[in-house]
Amino acid sequence: MIKIDNISKWYGQFRVLTDCSTQITKGEVVVVCGPSGSGKSTLIKCVNGLEPFQQGDIIVNNISIGDPKTNLPQLRAHVGMVFQHFELFPHMTITQNLTIGQVKVLGRSNNEAHQRALQLLDRVGLNSQADKFPGQLSGGQQQRVAIARALAMDPICMLFDEPTSALDPEMINEVLDVMVGLANEGMTMMVVSHEMGFARKVADRVIFMDNGSIVEDAGTEEFFGTPRSERAQLFLSKILSH
């Protein structure tokens, strides 16, 4: 489904990603963790071409991201993405946030898009908020709407870029619950996150990044049991000690 093949990226002279390679097969849930500044968010933004990269290639659903001839908007329409700061469109109602892409990008009728939006809002438990604006919702609610917005496009896989790190602690679970539900349904997911509980529960694999490189890429049990790299051991001991 997603094949990341030896990609490197520079900001000017500064190298942010170094020869990253991994694969995510259909139905797999992969959690990417690592210290801040390690390149996790940059890597996941490369997967749908929001960030360009200079070397290597990423193949999503047999389509090359690096190929300049690829129609990126068309590809992104089927790759869902959820951001750290939600990024709902603040000038649109919740329903409009969920229908705009369906109507303008997928070409669905207003009626059809509206039905789908309500169905998804129901799924994330927010249909009573349909006519509100994003600013009137809590962070957790906004992030659930953002997940619904991505799902409205009927994506073949979902990318999550630190979906819970901007949330108040009591709102993290409502978002994770939705994500666990998705994982259990067999959605292919790449999740940049520090939620180790979530990783333990649903991830098939955990990738650990440091300094722009993938340091560890292991099965979940193996990763939490005995990570091979010292750097990953240190990281785990720091975030799991409390």
Next chain:
Amino acid sequence: MSFFTQFDFSVIAPSLPFLWEGLKFTAKLTLIAMSGGIFLGTLLALARLSSITPLAMAATWYVNLMRSIPLLMVILWFFLVIPIFTGKPMGAETSAIITFTAFEAAYFSEIMRAGIQSVPRGQVFAGQAIGMTYWQTMSYVVLPQAFRNMLPILLTQTIILFQDTSLVYAIGAKDLLKAAEIAGKNYGRPLEMYVFVALVYFVVCFALSNLVKHLQSRTAIVR
């Protein structure tokens, strides 16, 4: 004898229909230059922010040029130069409309540029992530927010534009000021006419500034 007893405001009433024609042109010029200026200004702003270097440079060059020349000079210059290109004489009114739209586009583009940059980069990512093209992201996500953020400043610029339209008297276009000048000469009472149109300019601008204040408190987007 006090100062005001020398005034004879009875000449105003019979001149009102004539002054009204002038005001109509002033309003028309302001509205066309505003909407045209905001439209072209937005395109210029997008060009300046584009990654296509020649396009960005051309837009920057245009904006800087327009902003470095006095408006009165541009009005005179366009009036003389455009007929050379088109090969036929052009009325002062048409010339004024073209000049103001082209000139104001430069100022509006700077406002729209600031507006576009005030929209967080994540919003662009969010639009792109659901498959929107550049133009879709701009028209549905970025520009509506930029426009709303900048609405008070766009209106403030329009107030300045409204006052500046009086400069078209230089090429003989019949705006409110020119109408007052003609009516004043007609009745031999220029001073009264100028006092009256000053009042008209003041009332319109005052009403618009109050609208700006009102909008500032209402249009802020809740984030």
